[in-house]
Amino acid sequence: MKRVLIGVLALVVIAVAGIFGVNWYANERANREVEAAFAQIRGTGARADHGKVAFDPWTRTLTIADIHSETASQPPVTVKIASVIAKGVGQPDAGRISAASIESNDLEIDTKAQAPSTFHMSYKTPKIVVTDYNGPARGERPPADASPFAIYGFVLKQFATISASSVSVPNVTGAFDLGTAALGHGDFSYAGLVLDGIKDGRIASEKIGEASFKIDAQQAGQAQTMTGHLVDIASSDIDIGAIAAVLDPQATGDDQIRRLYRQASIGPYDLTSSLGVQMHMDGVTIDEAGLRPSKLPLPSILALVTRPATPPSPAEARDFANKVADLWEGIVVKNEQMRGMSIKTPQGALKLAGAHFDMQDGKIDFALDGLDAQTPQGPVKVGRFALKSLDMTGMMRIGAQFADPAHRPPAGQALELLKALQGAELRDVVAPYKTTNKQIKIDNVSLDWGQFVGPIPTRAHLVAKMDSPLDASNPALLPLLAAGIDTAAVDADLGLGWTENTGAFALSPVKLDIANIVSASAGVTLAHVPREVFTINPQAAMVQAAQIEAGGLELTVHDLGGVDLLVAQFARINSISRDDARQAILATIKAGGDKLGSDNPDVAGAVDAISRFIATPHQTLTLKLTPRAKVPAMQLVQLLSIDPPSAAAQFKIEASTGL
Numbered sequence: 001m002k003r004v005l006i007g008v009l010a011l012v013v014i015a016v017a018g019i020f021g022v023n024w025y026a027n028e029r030a031n032r033e034v035e036a037a038f039a040q041i042r043g044t045g046a047r048a049d050h051g052k053v054a055f056d057p058w059t060r061t062l063t064i065a066d067i068h069s070e071t072a073s074q075p076p077v078t079v080k081i082a083s084v085i086a087k088g089v090g091q092p093d094a095g096r097i098s099a100a101s102i103e104s105n106d107l108e109i110d111t112k113a114q115a116p117s118t119f120h121m122s123y124k125t126p127k128i129v130v131t132d133y134n135g136p137a138r139g140e141r142p143p144a145d146a147s148p149f150a151i152y153g154f155v156l157k158q159f160a161t162i163s164a165s166s167v168s169v170p171n172v173t174g175a176f177d178l179g180t181a182a183l184g185h186g187d188f189s190y191a192g193l194v195l196d197g198i199k200d201g202r203i204a205s206e207k208i209g210e211a212s213f214k215i216d217a218q219q220a221g222q223a224q225t226m227t228g229h230l231v232d233i234a235s236s237d238i239d240i241g242a243i244a245a246v247l248d249p250q251a252t253g254d255d256q257i258r259r260l261y262r263q264a265s266i267g268p269y270d271l272t273s274s275l276g277v278q279m280h281m282d283g284v285t286i287d288e289a290g291l292r293p294s295k296l297p298l299p300s301i302l303a304l305v306t307r308p309a310t311p312p313s314p315a316e317a318r319d320f321a322n323k324v325a326d327l328w329e330g331i332v333v334k335n336e337q338m339r340g341m342s343i344k345t346p347q348g349a350l351k352l353a354g355a356h357f358d359m360q361d362g363k364i365d366f367a368l369d370g371l372d373a374q375t376p377q378g379p380v381k382v383g384r385f386a387l388k389s390l391d392m393t394g395m396m397r398i399g400a401q402f403a404d405p406a407h408r409p410p411a412g413q414a415l416e417l418l419k420a421l422q423g424a425e426l427r428d429v430v431a432p433y434k435t436t437n438k439q440i441k442i443d444n445v446s447l448d449w450g451q452f453v454g455p456i457p458t459r460a461h462l463v464a465k466m467d468s469p470l471d472a473s474n475p476a477l478l479p480l481l482a483a484g485i486d487t488a489a490v491d492a493d494l495g496l497g498w499t500e501n502t503g504a505f506a507l508s509p510v511k512l513d514i515a516n517i518v519s520a521s522a523g524v525t526l527a528h529v530p531r532e533v534f535t536i537n538p539q540a541a542m543v544q545a546a547q548i549e550a551g552g553l554e555l556t557v558h559d560l561g562g563v564d565l566l567v568a569q570f571a572r573i574n575s576i577s578r579d580d581a582r583q584a585i586l587a588t589i590k591a592g593g594d595k596l597g598s599d600n601p602d603v604a605g606a607v608d609a610i611s612r613f614i615a616t617p618h619q620t621l622t623l624k625l626t627p628r629a630k631v632p633a634m635q636l637v638q639l640l641s642i643d644p645p646s647a648a649a650q651f652k653i654e655a656s657t658g659l
Contacts, residue, residue, distance in 0.1 A: 030055035030062055033137075045072035055089075062086040062099075075112040082106035086133075097137045102130040119179040125172045135162035153247025156240050160201030169193040184217025201241045208233040225274040232267030232283075245293040246330075254293040257332055261289055275346075282340030286333060295330030314403045321400035328362040328392040348374035362393030367425075377435060383428025388448060391420040415455035415536055423448025429466075438469040451498070453534035458498035465491045467515070479569040480517075483561075489515035498529060504551070505529040517562040525551030526633060550631040550650075555623045563617050586611050597645035602653035609655035620658050625651040 031053045041048035051066030067081040081104055088100025105127055113119035172193065177185035192209025210231045217224055242258035269281040312320060336357040343350040353370025367386035372379070398416050402408050429442035443465040449457035467489035470477045480488075491513040498505045507524040526548050533544040571581035593607030606623065613621040631650045639647035 027053070027055050034062075034064055041069065046070060046076075059087065060089045062089050075114065078108075078110040080106075080108040091137070092134065095137050096134060098135075099133045100131070102133050104128040104130075113179065117179045118177050120177040121174065122176075123172060123174040125169050127170055129168050130164050130166070132165035133162065134164070153244050156201075156244035156247065159198075159240050160244070163199040165196070165198075167193075167195040167198065181218040184215045186213060186215035188213040201239065201244070203238040203240065205236045206234065206238055222275070226271060228269070228271045230266055230269045232265070235261045235264035237262035242291045246291050246296045248293065255295075257290045257292050259288060259290045263287055264289065278344040280340075280342050281338060284339070285335075285337045287335040288332070289334070290332035292330045292332070295326045297326070317403040318400040321396045321403065325362065325393045325396035325400075328359075328396065331359060333357060333359045348376075350374070359392075362391060364390040364392055366390060375432065378432035378439075379430075380432070381428070381430045382426070384425065385427075386425040387421060388423035388425075389421065394420045410536075413455075413536075418449070418455060418457055419452055422450050433469045434471075436469065440466070440468045442466040453531055455536060456534040458534060459496070461495040463493050479565055479572070482572075483565055483568065485516055485565075487515075491515075498534075500531060503528045503530065505548075506551075513560075514562075515560070517560055517565065519558040519560055521556045523552075523554045525553075527551050546632065546634055548633040550627055550633045550636050552627065553623075553625040556620065557613070557623075558620045559613065559618050561617070563614055567614075582614065585614055589614065595644065596648045600645070600649060602651075603645075603648050606653045606655040609657050612657045616657075622654075622656050622658075624654040626654075628652055 034050065034053045038048040038050055047068070047070040049066075049068045050064050052063075053065075054063045055061070062085070064084045065082070067079070067084065069079045070076040083105045085103045085105075086099040086101070087103075088098075090098045092098050106124075107128060108122070108124050110122040111120070170191065170193075172190040173187065174189070175185075175187045188211065190208050190211045192207070194207045195203050195205070197204025210229065211233060212229045213227070215226045217226070237259075238261045239259055242260040245254055245258055248254075264286045266281075266284045268283060269279075271277075271279040338352075338355040338357075340354070341352040350371070350373040352368060352372075355369065356365070356367040358365040365386075365388060367384060368382065369384050371382035371385065374380075395417065398414070398420070401413065423446065425444075425446040426442055427444050429440070431440045432438075433440050445462075445464045445466065447460070447462045449460040451457060451459040467487050470480055470486050470488055472481060472486075480486075491511075493509050493511040494507075495509050496505070496507050505526040507522070510522040510524070511520070513519040528547050528549050530544050530547050533541050533548070535541050535544075567578050567582045567585065570585060571578045574581065574584070576584070589607060589611055593603055597603045609621060609623070613619050628650060636647055636650065639650070
């Protein structure tokens with residue numbers, strides 16, 4: 001029995017010694033592996049220190065305490081971590097490691113820009129938990145002289161080599177100084193940050209429960225504090241490679257649009273300013289966002305962030321404008337929708353039902369819907385205001401040319417700004433008219449243009465339907481006011497266009513309705529209009545205009561009361577009766593007809609039709625002019641000034657009236 005007990009005791013001693021031996025070996029190996037990884041970081045000239053390393057082989061748990069790292073760049077990017085605990089550590093294949101979970105405690109990151117900029121940003125989070133991690137056993141060395149932005153880019157590239165089921169961060173706090181008093185300094189916090197589905201540099205979804213920030217800045221010499229709070233921030237199908245490409249110093253030739261995320265949304269958002277401004281927004285959604293690395297070079301971003309507050313020289317202003325233009329071209333936003341915004345200011349309140357925003361290649365489609373604002377004169381309501389294809393890049397580059405008063409381009413160069421916008425629309429507007437109790441109402445005003453030859457548009461279309469009170473202080477409007485017309489209601493549809501392959505230029509449609517006065521429509525054409533006539537050089541345009549030929553004209557006018565107003569005004573001015581005034585007007589028309597050519601039956605017919613139109617109110621007058629042969633437009637203009645009968649003889653004239 002004694003021998004048996006001794007044998008059992010020996011086995012226990014051996015087993016215990018083996019256990020401690022395994023633990024010792026595992027810890028020694030873990031220390032070597034961790035130290036080798038930190039030595040690799042030190043090889044770049046950076047600082048990389050750690051405290052105690054422990055490894056439990058039974059639970060395969062690795063613990064590293066007191067991690068401290070500083071990049072070799074000046075000023076350095078500093079990282080501190082109280083401890084990292086990796087559980088379920090394994091090696092699925094050569095060169096890679098895995099872990100069921102990795103927990104980082106008390107992480108701090110601090111980064112600064114080089115002097116003279118005071119740009120500074122820091123982050124703190126008590127805990128980060130990563131589940132189902134898989135990544136390389138040894139990371140690559142960051143560049144020894146890398147800037148903070150380059151370090152971020154390097155880290156993001158390394159991100160593409162790992163995978164994880166999720167990353168959760170209960171809360172993050174931070175502070176920042178954006179480098180100038182105008183941009184300000186402040187702090188921020190996030191809560192409930194969760195990333196899911198991390199693989200190949202992509203994140204399936206990101207959610208943040210809430211975020212808050214505070215900014216202290218100087219605006220126009222006045223101190224201002226802004227605070228903001230957002231909730232329910234989410235995005236999906238995120239490609240970290242898009243950001244890494246922008247931060248890559250070699251990305252200047254990458255002109256590909258890289259999608260940053262497929263969809264994003266923000267829940268309610270509140271912003272408060274110490275100057276008495278309060279804003280609330282119900283939410284924002286974005287269908288897609290992307291970046292073009294070639295238009296977002298790192299030097300440009302740094303120059304904009306660290307730009308001094310002193311007024312720039314003309315050369316610096318041009319350079320700054322061109323850099324901003326590049327940034328506009330480098331950002332893509334598709335179908336951004338904002339809902340339910342309200343703003344309260346000391347001057348009044350404003351509400352907006354929604355807004356739409358699209359941006360690609362520096363061009364913006366922008367619309368506001370359901371605007372309701374208060375002004376000192378009264379409430380203003382706008383159903384919709386929209387800008388079509390606003391070229392922010394073009395505007396910035398053209399503006400840059402005018403930055404130096406001593407070397408400004410010709411004034412005609414400003415016509416290039418016409419290309420910066422293809423159209424605008426205004427609908428359902430109600431606004432106070434001056435200080436009266438009356439209102440201006442706009443049903444619809446839309447204007448668009450395009451088909452440019454150089455800086456000049458050769459196609460345009462205006463639609464306007466609105467009514468406005470008449471200004472009683474304007475003497476020219478007294479006849480209308482005397483007739484009981486105190487509101488001008490206008491309905492217009494005006495268009496023009498040039499067709500290059502035929503050389504035809506047409507004013508069509510031309511429709512104008514003025515309530516209680518007149519309704520008219522017309523069509524005017526010109527032929528053989530050369531492309532070269534569309535130039536900002538007036539002398540060259542006049543030379544080319546010699547080729548233009550007059551086309552036809554069709555005019556239809558329906559009297560809605562305008563004839564009686566004309567007669568009444570003539571009677572008032574000449575202190576005669578209305579009947580006498582009408583007869584005097586008819587006599588004037590006949591005299592004009594005789595001057596144009598009493599022996600021309602077409603002119604006589606037109607004069608008779610116009611006389612009938614004046615003699616009997618509420619009729620419709622139709623007038624049609626057709627060239628008898630080729631009529632050079634420039635010669636026609638000269639004939640009208642020196643020989644009207646000869647000018648009239650160039651056309652076949654058809655005129656008629658009817659109720």
